[in-house]
Amino acid sequence: MAAGAAGFAAFGPRGARSRADGRIVLDYWEKWTGHEGAAMQAVVDEFNQSQSRILVRYLVTAGIDQKSMIAIAGGDPPDVLGLYNYNIPLFAETGALLPLDEAAGSAMLPPLEAYARAIRPMLSHPDRSGRLRRWACPNTGGTLALYYNKSLFAQVGLDPARPPATLEQLGDFAARLDATTQGGRYSRLGFTPTEPGWWPWAWGAYFGASLTDQPCRRALIDSPEHVAAFRWIRETAERLGPERVNAFGSGWGNSYDSINNAFLAGQVAMVLQGPWLASVINTHNPGLDYGVVPFPVPASIADGQPIGLVESDMLCVPRGARHPDASMEFIAFTQQPLIVEKLSTAHFKNSVLAQVSPEFVAKHPNRGVEVFNAVANSPRGFRAASTRQFPQIRSKMGSLFPKVWNTDEPVEDLLRSTNTEVQSLLDLEYEQKARRGWKGGA
Amino acid sequence: MKLSARAKVDLAGYLWVSPWIAGFLLFMLLPAALSAYYSLTDYPVLEAPIFVGFDNYTRMWREPDFRDAALRTLLYAAAVVPLSTILALVLAALLCGGRRLTGFLRAAIFLPTLVPMVAAGMVWMWLLNGGYGLINQSLALIGVEGPNWLGDGPMVLVSLIIIALWGVGHSVVIYEAAMREVPPSLYEAAALDGMGPVARFWHVTLPMISPAILFNVVTLMIGSLQLFGMPAVLSKSNEGADPRAFTFFTNEMFSQAFLNGQMGYASAMAWVQLLFVLALTGLTFAVSGRLVHYRGG
Numbered sequence: 001m002a003a004g005a006a007g008f009a010a011f012g013p014r015g016a017r018s019r020a021d022g023r024i025v026l027d028y029w030e031k032w033t034g035h036e037g038a039a040m041q042a043v044v045d046e047f048n049q050s051q052s053r054i055l056v057r058y059l060v061t062a063g064i065d066q067k068s069m070i071a072i073a074g075g076d077p078p079d080v081l082g083l084y085n086y087n088i089p090l091f092a093e094t095g096a097l098l099p100l101d102e103a104a105g106s107a108m109l110p111p112l113e114a115y116a117r118a119i120r121p122m123l124s125h126p127d128r129s130g131r132l133r134r135w136a137c138p139n140t141g142g143t144l145a146l147y148y149n150k151s152l153f154a155q156v157g158l159d160p161a162r163p164p165a166t167l168e169q170l171g172d173f174a175a176r177l178d179a180t181t182q183g184g185r186y187s188r189l190g191f192t193p194t195e196p197g198w199w200p201w202a203w204g205a206y207f208g209a210s211l212t213d214q215p216c217r218r219a220l221i222d223s224p225e226h227v228a229a230f231r232w233i234r235e236t237a238e239r240l241g242p243e244r245v246n247a248f249g250s251g252w253g254n255s256y257d258s259i260n261n262a263f264l265a266g267q268v269a270m271v272l273q274g275p276w277l278a279s280v281i282n283t284h285n286p287g288l289d290y291g292v293v294p295f296p297v298p299a300s301i302a303d304g305q306p307i308g309l310v311e312s313d314m315l316c317v318p319r320g321a322r323h324p325d326a327s328m329e330f331i332a333f334t335q336q337p338l339i340v341e342k343l344s345t346a347h348f349k350n351s352v353l354a355q356v357s358p359e360f361v362a363k364h365p366n367r368g369v370e371v372f373n374a375v376a377n378s379p380r381g382f383r384a385a386s387t388r389q390f391p392q393i394r395s396k397m398g399s400l401f402p403k404v405w406n407t408d409e410p411v412e413d414l415l416r417s418t419n420t421e422v423q424s425l426l427d428l429e430y431e432q433k434a435r436r437g438w439k440g441g442a
Numbered sequence: 443m444k445l446s447a448r449a450k451v452d453l454a455g456y457l458w459v460s461p462w463i464a465g466f467l468l469f470m471l472l473p474a475a476l477s478a479y480y481s482l483t484d485y486p487v488l489e490a491p492i493f494v495g496f497d498n499y500t501r502m503w504r505e506p507d508f509r510d511a512a513l514r515t516l517l518y519a520a521a522v523v524p525l526s527t528i529l530a531l532v533l534a535a536l537l538c539g540g541r542r543l544t545g546f547l548r549a550a551i552f553l554p555t556l557v558p559m560v561a562a563g564m565v566w567m568w569l570l571n572g573g574y575g576l577i578n579q580s581l582a583l584i585g586v587e588g589p590n591w592l593g594d595g596p597m598v599l600v601s602l603i604i605i606a607l608w609g610v611g612h613s614v615v616i617y618e619a620a621m622r623e624v625p626p627s628l629y630e631a632a633a634l635d636g637m638g639p640v641a642r643f644w645h646v647t648l649p650m651i652s653p654a655i656l657f658n659v660v661t662l663m664i665g666s667l668q669l670f671g672m673p674a675v676l677s678k679s680n681e682g683a684d685p686r687a688f689t690f691f692t693n694e695m696f697s698q699a700f701l702n703g704q705m706g707y708a709s710a711m712a713w714v715q716l717l718f719v720l721a722l723t724g725l726t727f728a729v730s731g732r733l734v735h736y737r738g739g
Contacts, residue, residue: 090488246594253680253681392702395689
């Protein structure tokens with residue numbers, strides 16, 4: 001049995017890579033299921049119908065970054081790979097991807113300037129020699145902004161046409177929107193940084209902070225800007241009472257895509273979220289009257305340019321792909337403005353391109369799409385730190401947040417301790433790169 | 443060449459076990475040997491390994507995430523092993539002593555062990571939802587405010603312990619079978635000596651089923667120290683919760699290998715885990731020498 005298994009593994013079928021009609025078969029691994037998967041499948045179908053030489057197979061892959069790493073190392077990668085933007089540094093640095101700027105067919109790709117301003121830096125990363133190379137094309141992207149419930153604004157006497165513009169206003173408005181029951185329990189919160197709490201590493205950026213310096217050599221978690229951000233979180237906790245908020249929000253964890261979503265249920269009047277929330281709103285509470293504005297920042301750093309997190313899904317060609325030219329042709333197809341807009345609309349997301357058509361905005365199912373587009377094009381749009389350590393940094397910031405929220409340990413001490421841990425990760429990366437002969441160690 | 447009758451028998455035996463031996467060599471020994479080598483290297487999976495000696499092992503003790511995951515795993519095992527053992531013994535004794543509905547109760551206790559882990563995780567995710575979960579809703583009926591099971595760091599550990607106790611059915615079946623094997627004459631003699639039910643359980647049942655207890659404790663200990671799937675599933679229940687609360691030793695090892703590209707370091711962690719489990723198992727056997735009663739031995 002074991003011998004049979006070994007023989008099957010070594011010589012068994014690997015999936016057809018070409019068909020009897022001569023078409024090259026490309027395997028495209030992507031993470032999306034549900035309506036997002038169906039929309040991408042439609043793009044794939046459109047490509048397959050647009051020509052007769054290449055047939056793309058859309059394969060949904062859970063844990064795509066982990067599985068593709070093993071597939072590439074094992075020499076049997078897909079032909080096109082859909083990664084997250086924060087995967088690019090690790091995959092690019094370890095030679096797991098083909099540089100798109102060198103591949104035949106690179107001329108078919110749009111120039112970097114065609115993409116939204118905050119998207120552009122995600123597509124490139126230095127290679128071993130320190131040279132900036134292009135490794136990916138975005139297929140969809142999302143930014144974060146503040147959703148607010150207009151009906152609740154009106155209910156407490158706030159003008160729904162004048163949402164908060166600064167962090168100070170956010171605090172004032174939130175306090176007016178807070179409501180309690182006779183027993184002193186919350187029945188509504190104006191705003192809480194714990195809902196949904198998916199980006200605990202990003203709060204500092206709204207105060208002008210960065211997780212690391214530009215070459216990702218030095219951790220900046222204990223910078224004055226981060227101290228200000230996490231002091232604001234501590235002050236919010238002290239004002240609201242973390243135990244009371246935690247008790248009130250104990251059901252929100254896995255209720256995102258349901259009628260019990262805190263924002264949809266009116267339990268939270270303002271929430272930091274991405275454009276995809278409109279999908280949940282349209283499904284579970286289509287009558288909800290909401291508005292979207294850039295997340296407010298302290299008046300001291302506001303300059304009119306929206307600040308917000310920008311994320312993107314990336315299309316890449318893995319090392320060992322059998323038909324890189326065909327892979328490039330498919331990727332180029334997906335980068336056409338009409339395709340990008342069609343996919344983004346179906347995903348309820350903003351566009352990854354710098355320019356959008358009037359139809360895109362007019363027909364988009366998220367009424368705040370212009371705000372999300374503006375964040376993507378803002379010079380103050382920020383992204384995940386461009387280091388392979390980012391997943392671990394994110395995890396450490398995820399552990400930091402509840403300590404700031406729930407305890408009275410000094411914020412500065414907590415940040416200093418996390419900074420030490422993050423610095424040791426960056427030092428390790430530097431050491432490992434130096435061992436492999438990277439230029440300048442990193 | 444003519445083989446002797448004895449050689450023929452030996453050859454037939456080796457041929458019969460050869461598939462297992464081939465599988466063991468190919469899928470166990472070779473990966474284990476490779477993992478031992480990788481544990482001495484800087485190996486990011488996508489690039490060739492570079493020998494670094496014992497750096498990965500020394501690094502481990504400096505890593506707060508390693509210490510944190512190891513401590514959480516030890517706490518989990520320290521709670522689950524005794525609690526599961528006691529609960530399983532009590533349930534098995536009740537099943538042995540019961541007359542009505544025994545078959546139904548046995549099936550009900552055993553059934554959870556047949557539920558696929560991910561499916562069970564999804565069910566528990568909703569049962570333990572702090573606001574809408576059945577458990578907190580039930581507690582509210584009696585005026586108790588339930589905790590935020592999967593949103594609060596320490597309560598995540600408590601939740602996982604409860605889930606482990608829910609899956610105690612496998613041990614119960616083994617204990618019940620062992621209890622039914624205890625010769626009735628021993629109970630009769632104990633009764634004649636004036637022992638009550640508790641004394642009979644303590645002085646007759648427990649010693650007689652001690653080999654089964656040892657087996658269960660060892661397998662439970664190994665399983666607890668390798669906990670992985672349930673926290674991995676439950677961590678998806680609340681992406682705003684502290685991710686470390688769901689990170690046990692094997693989860694940390696997995697993240698290092700497949701998320702952070704630190705296969706060498708993860709291999710070192712795997713070897714530390716293996717050696718620790720081996721040492722603990724050896725210690726358990728050594729300590730159990732005088733406590734376990736083997737019939738006829």
